[in-house]
Amino acid sequence: MKASFFCTNTYLSAEPFRYPGWPTPPGLYRPEIGLKSVDVALEQAKLADELGFDWVSCSEHHYTPLLQTPNAMVFAGALSQVVKRAKIAVLGPLVSMNNPVRIAEELAMLDQLSHGRLVVLFLRGTPNEFLAYGTNPDETRARTQEASVLITRALTEPEPFGWEGRFFRFRTVSVWPGPIQQPHPPMFYSGNSFESATFAARHHLALGVSFYPVNLVAQIMDYYKQECAKHGWEPTADQLLYRAFIAVGEDDREAEILRAKYFAGDGVPNFFKGRGAAVPPPSAPVPTTIGTDADGKNTATDKGPRGFGLGELRFCGNPDTVVKQFADFHTATGAGVIDISFGGAGLTMEETMKSIRLFGTEVIPRIGRIGAHAANGKQDVAAVAD
């Protein structure tokens, strides 16, 4: 298995997180804290690279101190200069609400800047974020699909071309520079619904699933593999990506302390409140079925403190426990890459950094073999969990 460090560039002050909703007012931003935040984020990325993480990732989110990366491409450009070995994973641009040609150009630049280390995932966005650029939520699935095809063609067509789409029209597309990786960098598609898994399989895109509990991840990844087979190909474990939260303690007692305070504060739930209430409300803490908020699925009546399954601390324990959790997760789902956020808002910086170091020194050396010999992504993992 591979480990990806999700570099969130979180704002390092509790003040804006107390604001009860989304968007967070810009007036709460303090430049000196913003500077400190981005410096710490880049230091964490550098550390993750040195510790042996396979990828360092970022993703586009808007109007929130939770993830200060409204343009993931800009942040990835910075990452590419401090992360010397690991892949730079943009997981991803919100392709439903941006200019797809611009995204293709930026991806090509990032592949150049990173010397061919770019990985990308085409992301649809969370319901509240569709408000950022005035995108019609009902169109976002179709826009995401079309944009993904257009970006792929923009990165691979050898001659200038025009595009007559359903949502996008361009008369001249001729991306320069081109990607370093040929024919293009590894591409993932956000697959939190069956429809998206079908689309990804049809277009030979790898699949990324986020935050669902293991039973639903297994369900959708099995479905995706079946769809891939229909289209004549079989995804490798490296093409099955999962994003989740993690905390690692020296022992079980320390891990339980981290678990208890991990989601303190209202940062995550606030992301799904406020103007986001104009679109489907936040989901239950644990989604019970496949489907996204954007489709009006997994919405909750209790409007509980955790949305979209984000609040689940999927991996938590001492290093041995986490290794076993990774192995079990791989066995159940086939996922070969785990993109993990250590960013529990309730943790101190020291606790977060210790957690990152423990994962790097005690877990990474032991998860590399998981799934290494499994053609179908499943194997007996007892040997690696000892």
Next chain:
Amino acid sequence: MPRTGSKTLRPSRTERAGAHESAMKKLPRKSPHASKKGAGASKGLSERSVQADGRTIRCIESGQGNSLVVIEGPGETVLSALASLLAQEFHVIALALPAPSPPGASAESVSTREIARTLDRAAAAAGLERYVLVAGSANAPTALWQAIEGNERVEALVLIAPEGPVADGRTAANGIEQDRDLERRLEEIKAPTLVLLGTNEETVPREMARAYAQRIPTAYVLLVYDAGDAIETERPEALLGALRDFVERREKFVVNSASTAINP
């Protein structure tokens, strides 16, 4: 028998499509799209024959507006789905390729190039000194030859999911044979050329777009999202919109002239 490369005995892709073709032929001239555009102003359909090079060419006219010559498959007695669609916004003159000789008959050898020359003269006989030429799928090589042979008269060329010529010496899976002479002479085409290819296209290899773009100096390749090889039925609004813009503005169609002001 016709020489290798002649298309006179070769059914068009839509003809080979069997039931699909039947369904297309039965399309009403005025589709729901037409009614939205006020197609009541369209001219009715008329049919006649014109003589060219001693041949009788069936000519079906419909619609009004800028004139388009559409190359139709041999033996067409009604407008194809493509021509019907275009007639919603253009004055369409559909020229049918000469019908193939019946099996066993003594047929003269007719090349695609000669057929193209004949169609160019048929267009003149139909009253068009200069015209925009449109062809789809298997009729594309004929249209390309026509643009070469009728260099002064073909003002613009539109190829829709064109088959052949095949790039880089490859032979398309559909059996279209390579016409090296045509490939060599593509650079002689002076007319602005719009090539439309569906992103779901499975018959025409993707290399084809590169071939057109590289060999025709005035070619513009337009990828039509979510369409296969029957763009006229899968994305009719996209096809009409692109042609409307291209026929009216030619090379300048690459410049966006639509206002983006929200509250001007």
